[in-house]
Amino acid sequence: MSDTNTDKDGLLNDSPACEIVPEKFDIEPFTMVIFGGTGDLSQRKLLPTLFHLCMDQNLPDDFSIIGLASSKRTDEDYRELVKNAIIRYGDDDIDNECWDRFSRHIFYVSGNFDEEASYRNLSKRLEEIAPANKNSMKEVLYYLAVPPHFLPDIFKHLKYCRMCKDIFDNRVIIEKPFGRDRETAIELNRIISRSFDEDQVYRIDHYLGKETVQNILFFRFANSIFEPLWNRRYIDHVQITVAESLGIENRARFYDSAGVIRDIVQNHLMQLLSLVAMEPPIGFDADSIRNEKLKVFRTIRAMDDDYIDSYTVMGQYDGGTINTENVVSYRQEKDIPSDSLTPTYFAAKFYIDNWRWAGVPFYVRTGKRLARRVTEISIHFKQPPLTLFKSTCDVREPNVLVLSVQPQEAIVMHIGVKHPGIGNQLFPVNMKFNYESDFPGDVHFPLPYERLLLDCMKGDQTLFARQDGVESMWSVVDPIIRRWDSSPTPDFPNYRAGSWGPDEARALLEKEGRQWRF
Numbered sequence: 001m002s003d004t005n006t007d008k009d010g011l012l013n014d015s016p017a018c019e020i021v022p023e024k025f026d027i028e029p030f031t032m033v034i035f036g037g038t039g040d041l042s043q044r045k046l047l048p049t050l051f052h053l054c055m056d057q058n059l060p061d062d063f064s065i066i067g068l069a070s071s072k073r074t075d076e077d078y079r080e081l082v083k084n085a086i087i088r089y090g091d092d093d094i095d096n097e098c099w100d101r102f103s104r105h106i107f108y109v110s111g112n113f114d115e116e117a118s119y120r121n122l123s124k125r126l127e128e129i130a131p132a133n134k135n136s137m138k139e140v141l142y143y144l145a146v147p148p149h150f151l152p153d154i155f156k157h158l159k160y161c162r163m164c165k166d167i168f169d170n171r172v173i174i175e176k177p178f179g180r181d182r183e184t185a186i187e188l189n190r191i192i193s194r195s196f197d198e199d200q201v202y203r204i205d206h207y208l209g210k211e212t213v214q215n216i217l218f219f220r221f222a223n224s225i226f227e228p229l230w231n232r233r234y235i236d237h238v239q240i241t242v243a244e245s246l247g248i249e250n251r252a253r254f255y256d257s258a259g260v261i262r263d264i265v266q267n268h269l270m271q272l273l274s275l276v277a278m279e280p281p282i283g284f285d286a287d288s289i290r291n292e293k294l295k296v297f298r299t300i301r302a303m304d305d306d307y308i309d310s311y312t313v314m315g316q317y318d319g320g321t322i323n324t325e326n327v328v329s330y331r332q333e334k335d336i337p338s339d340s341l342t343p344t345y346f347a348a349k350f351y352i353d354n355w356r357w358a359g360v361p362f363y364v365r366t367g368k369r370l371a372r373r374v375t376e377i378s379i380h381f382k383q384p385p386l387t388l389f390k391s392t393c394d395v396r397e398p399n400v401l402v403l404s405v406q407p408q409e410a411i412v413m414h415i416g417v418k419h420p421g422i423g424n425q426l427f428p429v430n431m432k433f434n435y436e437s438d439f440p441g442d443v444h445f446p447l448p449y450e451r452l453l454l455d456c457m458k459g460d461q462t463l464f465a466r467q468d469g470v471e472s473m474w475s476v477v478d479p480i481i482r483r484w485d486s487s488p489t490p491d492f493p494n495y496r497a498g499s500w501g502p503d504e505a506r507a508l509l510e511k512e513g514r515q516w517r518f
């Protein structure tokens with residue numbers, strides 16, 4: 001047998017064999033209380049994910065899940081609802097043995113979030129069924145899967161009924177939006193911090209649970225060849241795109257009062273930006289990483305009205321065609337006012353005023369009902385200083401590194417090579433790493449909630465937003481929201497569904513001699 005190891009292209013594969021030993025982690029017995037346990041988020045995401053974690057044997061033997069909601073139900077009724085949710089929304093087939101193993105840990109408490117009696121009942125139930133950990137403490141994770149206006153009442157009652165730090169060892173998980181602006185985010189935090197310490201609070205941004213988003217850090221800091229180039233000397237500009245082909249689904253009320261900045265820019269887009277731009281952290285622990293991200297948010301150049309008018313673009317979609325399907329305009333969506341001025345598209349140029357990035361534009365864009373679903377970050381390197389070679393292309397293509405988050409999970413480097421033949425011609429090609437083809441077979445790609453719920457059970461806050469980060473992200477976007485709210489909007493709708501957004505977004509780059517990748 002040959003001792004040489006070749007890959008599918010017949011190239012010698014001399015990378016050292018690296019056997020991945022599954023990481024072992026101990027999750028202590030816990031109880032998860034899901035406020036809003038019968039709601040949309042619970043049924044679509046949380047319950048199927050918890051079932052999946054149980055099937056994969058990632059949960060301890062001893063755990064309890066308590067759904068809390070206003071409707072009257074027994075534990076048995078709730079188990080039925082959970083089973084249906086898993087069948088409808090989960091990826092797993094339910095076999096009887098797994099279901100039996102899982103379902104006996106599920107319980108239900110009926111109650112209203114603004115009534116003290118509900119918390120007394122919950123507390124009693126916790127005393128009865130919550131398992132104790134090795135320190136004889138009952139670990140209780142409160143998942144607040146409820147609309148934001150319920151949060152103040154819930155925090156107030158948890159504190160009043162001494163269910164925070166007093167008798168249980170708690171964590172609390174909250175979903176975005178974390179406030180509507182910086183001021184309300186601070187106010188919300190004031191309410192939370194009366195009941196919980198920061199190290200008990202897990203603010204979910206599901207983008208941080210995506211495998212490819214986490215890989216940005218690994219790619220940058222586990223390889224020595226990119227970091228020396230990762231700065232203003234070699235990088236011309238950076239583009240970040242979070243494009244959706246979906247519309248607003250059935251979330252008209254929320255979306256029309258939020259708009260694109262609160263929905264995507266203040267959280268997902270800012271998180272992507274910080275991972276690309278941050279300095280190397282001093283360690284891979286939660287605070288070291290979140291400290292560096294915070295510095296990025298704080299060094300994004302503050303925007304005055306003139307800047308906002310010149311370098312941000314807002315849009316709202318018209319009807320159009322996406323993948324041969326005709327879709328209606330935003331204003332014709334169910335429950336959206338026919339004169340709504342809510343923007344569904346955002347593009348802007350940001351600067352990060354620090355030593356590494358001074359003068360490098362970060363062009364970012366996001367929108368609903370765009371041509372296709374794609375999230376990616378592209379790093380556009382400067383042109384080589386001299387044109388030594390003749391190009392076959394009209395435009396000489398600079399090196400571009402694309403970190404593709406979805407739907408393709410890949411890293412692609414665009415490089416120039418010699419075109420085969422007797423001439424001396426340059427030709428653009430791609431060097432590609434692709435998750436699916438490079439990790440074929442049985443490799444499991446955890447879904448965002450799987451990873452994030454496990455991290456919370458382990459007590460690891462790395463992939464969760466910290467309060468100071470949330471406030472700083474609001475500081476970046478608040479002036480834009482204020483300016484957009486107070487200045488006349490463009491003639492909405494101003495982009496067709498199925499396009500790449502308003503013409504002004506294209507012009508934003510073109511006037512600087514650049515263009516979006518698509």
Ligand code: BG6
Pocket residue numbers: 244246263264375
């Ligand atoms: C959510 C937004 O946070 O992210 C939605 O509220 C958006 O409007 C969704 O559709 C996008 O997430 P993903 O994982 O599909 O890119």
